[in-house]
Amino acid sequence: MSEHGSRKSGIDERTEFLGFDAAQRQRLRDLKPTVEKSIGGGLDVFYEKVARVPEVSKFFSGADHMNAAKTRQSGHWGNVTEGRFDDTYVDGVTTIGKVHAKIGLEPRWYIGGYALIVEQLVHGIVRERWPGMFGRGKSSELAADISVVVKAALLDMDLAISVYLEELEKKRQEAEDNRLAAERDQNEALEKLGNILKALSDGDLESRLPSGLPGRFDSMGADYNGSVENLRQSIAQVRDASEQILTFSRQLQDNSERLSQRTEQQAASIEESSAALHELSESVTSTAQRTRKASDVTAEALSLANSSGEVVTSAVAAMGDIETSSVEISRFIGVIDDIAFQTNLLALNAGVEAARAGEAGRGFAVVAQEVRELAQRSAEAAREIKKIIADSSVQVKTGVELVSKSGTALENIIGRVEEINQIIGSIASAASEQSSGLGEISSAVNEMDSITQQNAHMVDETSGQINKLTGEVERLTTSLRGFKTRDPNDAAVSSASSRRAGDAPARSRKVA
Template sequence: MTNASQQPMTMEQRLAFIDMTDEARAALRCLEPVLLRALGPALDAFYEKVRADSKLRAFFGDERQMASAKGAQQRHWAQIAKANFGPEYERMAQNVGRAHARIGLEPSLYINAYAVVVDRLIRAAIEESAPHSMFAGKNRNNRLAQSLTGLVKAVLVDMDLSISVYLETLSEQQRLADEKRAATEAAQRHAVDVMARALDALAHGDLQRRIDEALDGGFDKIKGDFNNAVDKLREAFADVGSSANVIQSSSAEVSRAADDLARRTETQAASLEETAAALEEITATVNKTADSTRHASEVFDATKAEAEKGGAIVREAVDAMRRIEHSTRDIGQIIGVIDEIAFQTNLLALNAGVEAARAGEAGRGFAVVASEVRALAQRSAEAAKEIKGLISASTAQVENGVVLVTRTGEALEQIVRQVGDVSQVVTEIAAGSKEQATGLSEVNRAVSQLDSMTQQNATMVEETTAASHSVSHEAEDLARLISRFKLDSSARDGRHAMAEPRRPSPPQQPARRRAAAAGGGRASSAGASEEEWRDF
């Protein structure tokens, strides 16, 4: 209860206002034994109701906390039973009000709980007023009334003190909450205004604008996030601008290179077409050469056969010349015999002439015959000599012919071997020409395919050229778009180094974080409640 000036009443003022005199306190002390005996069962009945009511049970963590609160209440009621309303009692009653405000226990529940306890206490006091009790006597009803009145006054003062502190605490909490809400709203308005100006600048392309003003509460993180975002955007736009310039210059170079490549590809295509035509002619020529070489190989084979036949004939001629040589030698021997006979005949004719001369006239006829025989022998000797000379010359010529024919045979054998070698070489040339023709046919097909691919490449180069020109135009448009944003000089010059992105810390798992918060809340709530009920 408070006065008109909203200043709280002191304990003395409260007690004086309800006429809690020394006499009333003494009457209350008369109930102390009764109250202390009845207090345990009264509190047990109260906590039975608490256990049965889920709303009330939620204010207690467990049975241990409920037992602690019960002990605190017993100590508090012991002070009331002794009518001890000093500073210690006042502190305990005020702590009860503050505890109720902190845990959210409404006054109606508090009053209902007191009603349960007071009901049991008053019933116990009335039962104690029966005959032969401490209230027995002439003024029993008067003493009982004084004692019960003192109890009720003490209970009401206790509830008044606790509820007043409860209301004051709630009022203070509301005031602090209002101040905090007002400060938060002001900070929010300030932060929203600052953010609105910064976002407006950002919407107009000003990437130099940062939030440098201090913001309270959670807005400071938003400020940091905004500044980081602007920095990243500025860096990104600067990099995009640099990349756009590089793309523009590169696309121009690509366009020039593509144009040059297109011209070269066209030239290459024309050259490949001419090469393909030339290869077709070369292939036809090589095929013709292969046919001619094959025919030449056949001719050389025939020539080799004829040369082998000539060699056989020469060998036969050599044998015939050797036989002629032997015959000539035989003739020479015969001529020698004839020459010897002519010589002997000449000697005999000479001797006959000498004998005829000795015979004189009688041997004159014989001398004539001897002279004729001698002349005939001489002619035979001369003829034999001439024949011998001819035979010698013929023998020399036959020997020379034998040598020549032998050499001719050897030459023909060499020719046969060389013709065989040439025939083999020509055969190999024919096979090589055939392989060359086959290879040239494959090369011709490859060149044709290459020509087709070159034509396709030319088409692709034209498309690439068109695409590079398009990319160049897009890069120019991108550069114009980037130029609308305000960037610092270092970013515009492309000299601003990109900061290494921070590696974000792994986020906490929400369930684990909520569980930790809930566990901590229960622990702190249990500790606070135990302390508050201890103060109860």
């Protein structure tokens, strides 16, 4: 039987139980004018109450909405007072009950509304019967009129509430069915998800949730499969990257060890260079000191050479004076030679005269002979002296020439000594600058040695950290190798595969 047929059967049972026979239905139709007069006031009272109660007024958007509801309810009471309780009436009551169930209007407000409306209807009937209702038999008619209106109202309220409760039960049953279906779907999805999670916990990134899961779990399964595919790609990329990092870290480890060895060798070489440079600096410093001493000695030699030059100049002047004196002596010797010659002539003449004188001139002749001999010896002595002076003059000239040459040579020596003194001074200055520069270089080399030692220490620490990094990368790589992913060259395996959870992939590999 249909829902409408069931309700029609139910209303027949209710009207029979309430005693709604043809007479009462006719009485209800007779009251229709009275009801139509009173229903408006009753609805006004009811909706005034509704407007003041937030729990009920929330179901209406405004005054127009309430007026529309009031019009529909007034029309419904017109159907009620027809007393036919046919399909049209059943459809109207069913609509009212479903609307109340849909909007969540609790029965207490519905019952309260009927009470207010029935109150106004009873007042209307009483006013309509006034004052003739107090005669014999009139009170029974009034009671019958009120009774039929109340029974009609209760019947209408019963039917509306029954529809309301049926709708609630239907919703509850529907919700229960949905809950059970959702529970079944959830259990099915959880079972498949449990299997797939077990495979995932075993490192299998190839298993997927099957497509066609019930309800919303299908989209969740697609999202999960997409997430696992992204995870698989990420793990594969991380694994490949970790393999490369491991290779690079091992190369870096080898390079670090070689760098450490080279740094140690460099530190040793710099230390040796520092020692050699220190010795060289000391040697250059000593050379500079000796050069300064040589410069001092050269300066003294230059001073002595200058003094010697002065002495040579004095000697040349003295020899010139000697030469002049020799010339004068030669001149004097010439005079003496002339005197001796004249004396010899005079002695010769005296001897001649003495000879003429005879015996008387014999003594004089002896004297003259002695004088002549003396004159001859003087002449010979003068000639010898002259010869000696001549030889001395020659020697003096030769000495003057030699002394002049010595002076010239000494001047050249003085010039050379001055040049040597300047050169030695330049060497001493350069040696001092070299010593200062070598000192700075030595300081720089010492600082470089210190930095190199620090670098060697840092290289050792870096090498240790690289060794630790290599160990960590090896452990990471080993862990990543535990995930099962398909061969990247295998294009036949699709990420959208719908293998059952826990099934082994058709083409998968355990990365070793």
